[in-house]
Amino acid sequence: MKKSTNKWIRFFSWVLFLFYLAFISYFLFFSERYGRTEGNAGYRYNLVLFQEIKRFVTYREAIGLEGFIVNIIGNVLAFAPFGFCLPLISIRRTNFFRVLVWSFLFSLTIETIQLVYQIGIFDVDDLLMNTIGGVIGYVVYRIGKLWLDHKKKRR
Secondary structure, three states, rough: HHHHHHHHHHHHHHHHHHHHHHHHHHHHHHOOOOOOOOOOOOOOOEOOOOOOHHHHOOHHHHHHHHHHHHHHHHHHOOOOHHHHHHHOOOOOOOOHHHHHHHHHHHHHHHHHHHHOOOOOOOHHHHHHHHHHHHHHHHHHHHHHHHHHHHEEEEE
């Protein structure tokens, strides 16, 4: 690709990434739909891996389909754009390991903010699912890049 095309791709990737960050910040910290504006009675946290995942799977009928999807699938899908956009906006070569680490650190930052400001729950299961989401986004990026590279070679 031309250098000017790469600059435009990087520019639009940054715009997309900033919109993503604004959306995820609103949803995780300010959304009234999920009780983010209500004050919590103290710090809430889960430090036992798979405890909340198991609870949501076991009681999925009582929790409801929306609650199950938002908490299990939503945690993964919400972080896929992070893993997808990171290699697009990065000047350095971004590989699987870097995306894994950055996805974990981004999720840890969000969970820590939730704990400190008592908005939502600090949950190690969320850390796991969010990191998996970031990795899935990176895998989708790599598949797309390989497909475009293959298509380019065929020309």
